Amino acid sequence: MTQTNLLLGVAIAGVAIAATASLLGRKRKEGTNIDGKAIAATIRAEIKDHVAQLQKEKDVTPGLAVVLVGNRPDSATYVRMKKKAAAEVNFHSVDVELDVGVTQEELLQHVEDLNNDPKIHGILVQLPLPKHIDEALVLKRIAVEKDADGFSALNIGNLCLKGGDHPLSVPCTPAGCIELLERSNVDISGKDAVVLGRSNIVGMPVAQLLVHKNATVTVCHSRTKNIEQKVRQADIVVAAIGKADMVKGSWLKPGCVVIDVGINSVDDKTKKRGYRLTGDVAFAEAKPVCSQITPVPGGVGPMTIAMLLKNTLNLARHSSGLTPI
Ligand code: GUN
Numbered sequence: 667m668t669q670t671n672l673l674l675g676v677a678i679a680g681v682a683i684a685a686t687a688s689l690l691g692r693k694r695k696e697g698t699n700i701d702g703k704a705i706a707a708t709i710r711a712e713i714k715d716h717v718a719q720l721q722k723e724k725d726v727t728p729g730l731a732v733v734l735v736g737n738r739p740d741s742a743t744y745v746r747m748k749k750k751a752a753a754e755v756n757f758h759s760v761d762v763e764l765d766v767g768v769t770q771e772e773l774l775q776h777v778e779d780l781n782n783d784p785k786i787h788g789i790l791v792q793l794p795l796p797k798h799i800d801e802a803l804v805l806k807r808i809a810v811e812k813d814a815d816g817f818s819a820l821n822i823g824n825l826c827l828k829g830g831d832h833p834l835s836v837p838c839t840p841a842g843c844i845e846l847l848e849r850s851n852v853d854i855s856g857k858d859a860v861v862l863g864r865s866n867i868v869g870m871p872v873a874q875l876l877v878h879k880n881a882t883v884t885v886c887h888s889r890t891k892n893i894e895q896k897v898r899q900a901d902i903v904v905a906a907i908g909k910a911d912m913v914k915g916s917w918l919k920p921g922c923v924v925i926d927v928g929i930n931s932v933d934d935k936t937k938k939r940g941y942r943l944t945g946d947v948a949f950a951e952a953k954p955v956c957s958q959i960t961p962v963p964g965g966v967g968p969m970t971i972a973m974l975l976k977n978t979l980n981l982a983r984h985s986s987g988l989t990p991i
Contacts, residue, residue, distance in 0.1 A: 694920060697956035699965075700850050702842075706968035709845065713975045714755040716991055720982060721756075728982035729758035729786040730814060730974075733776060735799070736766035741792045748790070751971045757978065758785055770799050774807055781809040787985055788814030788835075788978035793867070810834065811984065814977050816841075817866065825874050834984055835977035840872035842969025843904055843925045844879065850958055852902065852923050855880040860897050862886050862913070862946065863906035868927055872904050905946035915951025924952055924959040927966050 720726050730752045734745045745761070752759040760783075762776050773795075780789045789812045795801045810820045816835035824833040847854055859881040863869035869885060876883045881902065886893050897903055897917045903924045905913050910930035918924065928946030945962035952959055960966055980990040 694954065696954045697924075697952070697959050700846050700925075700958050700960045702846060702960055702965040702968045705846060705849050706842075706972040708849075709969075709972040710751065710755055710975060712991075713972070713979055716979055717756050720979070720986070720988075724986040724988070726982055726986050727756070727758045727785075728788070728978050729760065729783075730788045730790065730978045731760040731762065731780045731783070731786045733762040733764070733773075733780075733789070733791040735764045735768055735773065735792070735795055738794075741794075745792050748971055748974060751975060752978070755975055755979075757975070760786060766796055768799075770803070773799060773804060777804060777807045781807075781812060786812065787982040788812055788974075790814045790974065812981060814974060814981065816871070816977060822866075822871065825871060832990065834981060836875070836973070837867060837871040838973035838977065839868050839906075839927060839966060839970045840875050841973040841976070842966055843872050843927065844875050845973070846925060846960060846966065846969055847902065847923065850923075852958065854902065857881050857901040858899050859883045859902040859904065860886060860900035861904045861906065862893070862897070863908070863927075865906065868906035872906065872927075876902070876904075903947070907946050909946055910944050911946070911948040913947040913952065915948060915953075915955050918952055918955045920955055921957045922955070924956045925966060926960050926962055929962060929967060 717728060732745050732748055734741060749759055749761055764773060777789065780786050789808050791804055791808070793801060795804060805817050808818065810818045811834065813821055813835050816833060816837040821833040821835055824830040825836060854876060859876045861869050861873045861883060864885050864887045873883045873885050884896055886896055890896065894917045897913060898919055900919060901922055903913065903918065903922055904927065906927035908928055908930065910932050924947055926945035926947045930944050931941045932944055933940065934942040943963050949959065949961065976991065983990060
């Protein structure tokens with residue numbers, strides 16, 4: 667081999683090595699944010715149009731009653747946001763604010779009065795309730811036809827049944843998670859989904875909804891072994907466990923979709939208010955690994971309220987003999 671050929675060979679090998687290294691070292695495209703705020707705004711606009719149509723066709727205005735017991739700042743904030751959203755889509759809205767020391771009987775009487783109020787189509791009692799009140803009993807007393815949260819045994823039962831009746835309403839946060847996936851063009855059918863959490867409000871119903879969409883669902887909870895390993899199998903992760911930044915980037919399968927339901931407050935001295943909100947998933951670590959992810963705040967949160975409006979609209983439609991939207 668001449669010296670020129672030798673130099674040429676070395677140069678070509680060098681270029682090939684550099685190209686391979688650059689390929690190997692190339693970063694995956696970072697995941698995009700699922701904009702729950704924008705998607706929820708679109709749904710609220712759709713609901714507003716349906717309200718106008720219902721008023722025109724049936725002379726019915728959807729009515730939502732929100733019951734708040736006590737002064738938990740988080741509950742008070744959620745209730746304020748729910749009432750504002752109801753007003754914006756032109757619902758009739760009633761708020762019942764009760765002292766933290768209200769008796770169970772008094773609270774049940776308020777629920778009964780709302781059950782009997784023909785202008786009210788949806789009743790929501792903000793949870794959690796103070797310890798001296800039997801939460802399950804209060805929820806049981808809300809008429810099924812006015813169950814704005816979709817928490818009643820009949821609605822949950824129909825949600826679980828294959829081929830059952832359509833539930834009159836569906837739990838809001840789980841319904842919001844599914845809307846986010848569908849409106850972000852995530853194909854759920856045939857996918858492996860892992861749900862972290864088994865609560866009545868989120869984990870259990872969202873698992874059911876995912877099964878209805880033909881996902882294969884694993885529900886993980888506080889007694890689950892090898893949680894990381896299970897999460898790593900998931901094409902879709904729904905985190906609703908209530909532990910700040912619990913799911914690490916290294917737990918995730920590259921290209922998965924992350925729906926983060928957690929809203930956790932953590933101390934942060936750099937913030938004016940002294941804290942910041944964070945999800946159950948370590949967002950900065952997860953974003954480069956996943957394909958799509960919901961931010962906290964601005965992901966699932968706004969969808970919960972949009973779905974509450976949708977449930978109330980559908981209950982009002984049901985009272986007029988109309989099918990759900
Ligand atoms: N507390 C936290 N989430 C919810 C919800 O979706 N509905 C009610 N009623 N209370 C809650």
